[in-house]
Amino acid sequence: MKTNRMEKDLPVSIEKHGWRYHHLGIPSSIPRQNEKYIACCKMYVSGFETSEFGIEWMRFEEDSPVHEMIKRIPHIAFEVDDLEEAIRGREMIGCISSPSPGIRVAMIIENGAPVELLEFEP
Numbered sequence: 001m002k003t004n005r006m007e008k009d010l011p012v013s014i015e016k017h018g019w020r021y022h023h024l025g026i027p028s029s030i031p032r033q034n035e036k037y038i039a040c041c042k043m044y045v046s047g048f049e050t051s052e053f054g055i056e057w058m059r060f061e062e063d064s065p066v067h068e069m070i071k072r073i074p075h076i077a078f079e080v081d082d083l084e085e086a087i088r089g090r091e092m093i094g095c096i097s098s099p100s101p102g103i104r105v106a107m108i109i110e111n112g113a114p115v116e117l118l119e120f121e122p
């Protein structure tokens with residue numbers, strides 16, 4: 001039986017599944033200093049390395065293959081230990097990808113918003 005979460009309660013993703021907050025991705029059309037280009041996604045990211053709170057700005061090229069939802073709606077990202085287990089039974093946006101060596105990523109939809117799940121090689 002599903003119960004409503006109280007304001008003081010941690011999200012189930014943290015309390016039950018043990019997912020760890022990683023970053024907040026915010027779409028933007030404004031070029032920023034120190035952008036890093038991710039060729040496979042035709043996008044630029046910036047801010048993560050210097051943000052105390054893991055805020056990452058994302059700017060997309062017009063022909064970026066990234067899903068429109070991710071281009072328009074901010075997403076929260078969690079580090080998970082087992083990506084396959086974390087996505088089991090969830091609505092996916094695209095497939096599991098590897099945007100950088102040693103990182104596997106999946107995007108899911110939760111409550112109408114994108115959520116990024118990251119698995120890092122040990």
